Amino acid sequence: MMVTRVLVAVAAVAGLFAAGSGAALAAPAAAAVSRFDDGSFEYPTAPANAFTTVTAGQPIGPWKVTSGAVDLIGAGFWQAAEGDQSVDLNAGQAGAVAQTFSTTAGRTYTVTYALAANPAGGPAVKSGRALVDGQNFQDFTFDSTGKTFAAMGYVQRQFTFVAGGSTTTLAFASTVSGPYGPVIDDVRVETCRPCSCAK
Numbered sequence: 001m002m003v004t005r006v007l008v009a010v011a012a013v014a015g016l017f018a019a020g021s022g023a024a025l026a027a028p029a030a031a032a033v034s035r036f037d038d039g040s041f042e043y044p045t046a047p048a049n050a051f052t053t054v055t056a057g058q059p060i061g062p063w064k065v066t067s068g069a070v071d072l073i074g075a076g077f078w079q080a081a082e083g084d085q086s087v088d089l090n091a092g093q094a095g096a097v098a099q100t101f102s103t104t105a106g107r108t109y110t111v112t113y114a115l116a117a118n119p120a121g122g123p124a125v126k127s128g129r130a131l132v133d134g135q136n137f138q139d140f141t142f143d144s145t146g147k148t149f150a151a152m153g154y155v156q157r158q159f160t161f162v163a164g165g166s167t168t169t170l171a172f173a174s175t176v177s178g179p180y181g182p183v184i185d186d187v188r189v190e191t192c193r194p195c196s197c198a199k
């Protein structure tokens with residue numbers, strides 16, 4: 001069983017004086033980096049049978065769109081690999097999502113994710129890559145030939161990385177242009193000692 005590290009966030013307390021009105025704004029506390037979360041892209045809830053386009057700089061729950069734009073696919077629009085929602089890494093253009101989470105330096109982590117692609121158009125083969133702390137860890141492609149919204153044909157991909165520090169940023173980026181991208185869902189980050197994740 002993994003030992004949960006207690007992350008102590010040292011909040012710098014700024015000695016601000018309220019400026020007369022009493023309507024002093026609380027300075028946002030430095031966000032504590034937490035464990036990897038919502039790899040299934042279930043939060044926030046996108047409109048059912050539709051999707052929400054999220055552009056660079058905007059969050060998707062614990063994730064953040066770091067370039068271009070992606071579509072958060074709502075329940076019923078197409079098949080999800082897990083839960084109701086998934087992410088098309090292309091909105092009108094190639095996009096990327098990333099999440100920074102707490103890790104233990106030197107520990108090995110296994111990343112698994114479900115991969116498919118938007119079958120509605122564009123080149124049959126959609127491509128992208130998974131990155132750890134900005135380094136390319138896995139190029140991926142998915143051939144959407146014969147796939148449908150009802151049968152997306154998800155496959156599972158996996159790779160491992162050794163954490164370099166107390167936080168790690170995991171990203172998924174499309175490398176295909178246009179509005180139809182690779183689709184990811186059910187991202188999991190697990191650690192085992194020794195690393196022999198039996199699932």
Ligand SMILES: [Ca+2]
Binds near residue numbers: 040082083086186
């Ligand atoms: Ca999901």
